[in-house]
Structure formats: C-alpha cells, structure tokens
Amino acid sequence: MASPSRRALVAALDRFDRLLEIGCGDRLGVARDLVARGHDVVAVDVAVDGEHGVDRTADAGSLRVRHGDVVALADATDPASALGVGRGPGTGIDAVYARRLPAELQRPTVDLATRLEAACLFTTLGFEEPVVPVRRRSLPDTTLYVARTDTTRAP
Template identity: 55%
Template sequence: MVRPPPSERALVAALGRYERLIEVGVGRRPGVARALADRGHEVVAIDVEVNDAAQDAAAGRQAPSGGTLRVVAADVTALAADDERAAQSALGIGASDETAGEAPDAPGGVDAVYARNLPAELQRATVALAERLGAACLFTTLGFEEPVVDVSRKSTESGTVVFVAR
C-alpha cells in the first residue's frame, strides 16, 4: 500500500471531525476523499470534469465503516452563485425530512467544504459555497500561492499548512 503524501495526510487529519464533506476540485487525486470515506465520512467530490480516477475511487464505494464517496460534475463558481437549495440539489445533498433540524450548525447538510491545492482563482467561490451551506472551509494551496481570502493558518507536524477560512 502506498503511503499518502504529507499534505494529504494533514488534510485528512484536519477534516476528521466533520461528518459530511464536499471536496472541491477532486481532479485525478481522490485520495483525501477516499481516505475520509474509509474513515466513515460522507463525501461528495466535485470537479468541472469528472475523470476516470475519481469515478473509479467512487464506484460502488460503500466503506465498511459506513462512509460514502460520490463524485459529481459541478462548477464551484456556479454553485457558489446558486441559492442554498439549488446548490444542495445540484450536489444531491441536504437534510431529508427525517433528519431536518438535527444539525442546526450545518443547515445545508454539509459540515465542511475543503480543497487540496486550491488555486487562488477558486478560493473566493469555495469560501462562498461553504458560507452558503453554513459549513466550515479548509484548504491547502498550490504552495507558492498565498490565500486571497481571510484565513487562519494551521501548521501540521509535516510542515503542511491547512488554511481555515470559516
């Protein structure tokens, strides 16, 4: 088994307290989403174009721990501009009639929106989506870029910095 890179491990550790998550820009790197699903979390991974690596990671994904991973073709910029109900519908998320009101801190049925290597041009939209859904927002950058949104920094033992925008 290949050991995930430090940045991936750091992000998984930082997201461990959240049950329902959205990954923005999953691309060809579904490792964080897969690791979270394997630990019992519900993850919806989005990207403008869903590629085979992400589809394969999600195919029939019902982790023994009860976690799930779904991949959805969606544009974070468009989702951030939608109202909460439209964004939930596009992602196939939201509280069901049976669970409505059980998680007042996460009205959108999502606890956190996160991204790995989030480029500056998508940071505002990602934070806006998290705000729209009442969720926390955490991300790492490409490394050479500084965040263009207000954040606090959380340094990890591996030297990876996880940015917390909400």
C-alpha cells in the same frame, strides 16, 4: 503509502461527518481516506466524467464523485440540492475543503461553504497566498488555511 501532508489533512478533517471536496480531479486519496474513517464525502470537479461519476459505498462511509463547477454551485439557487445533499439535522455538508486550491477559486469556495453553513478549509498551490481572510494551521509539509469555521464544533 500516504504522504505526511495527506495524513495530516485527513486527521484535521476527521472531526467532520459530511464533507465536500472541491476540485478533486482524479486525486481521490484524501476523500477515500475519509470514507475509510466513516465519513460521507461528495467530491466535485469540472473534469470529472465517466467512471468517476458513480457513487461508491465503502464499509464505513460513502463517496459520491460528481461533475461540478464551484463558481456555479456558489451561485446556485439551492446549492444543497444541486449537490444532492439534504438540509437539516444529520444531512447536508459540515465542511468544504480543497487541496491545492488556486487563488481564483478561493472566493467562490468560501461563498459556497457560507451558503451551506459549513466550515471551509484548504491548501494552496504553495506559491500563492490566500486571497480571502484565513487563519493558518501548520501541518506536516503544508499549511492548512481555515477560511470559515462552523458554529457547532470547536475550530
């Protein structure tokens, strides 16, 4: 059974159709929950390899897990192409999110979201304060930091 914080995070992300999870590691619970709700999720991590690199399609949405470095993606000439997502209506990324995002990856994550014209939301390791400007949203058992809101949906 999912924790209250995981359920609350999935509910907070539910308004976005296409999402990018940064630093997924082998914890794909939030991504899988979003896919089960009909969302398309690309999840990246520097430690992903082997079977985690395959595409998975569920009845409702899709999950693509890829090897990727948020710093390199933020600096890429075309981050959307590097992620294998298109541009234009009905394509691309609506929101970039991360769970337990360490301080040193917060700025590149926000930079990547900005380049993708996507919202950016994250939780921290708990003992760290955000190092980027954010709005705080209290969720059960955690705080969700909103570093960037998109322009097409209400925050």
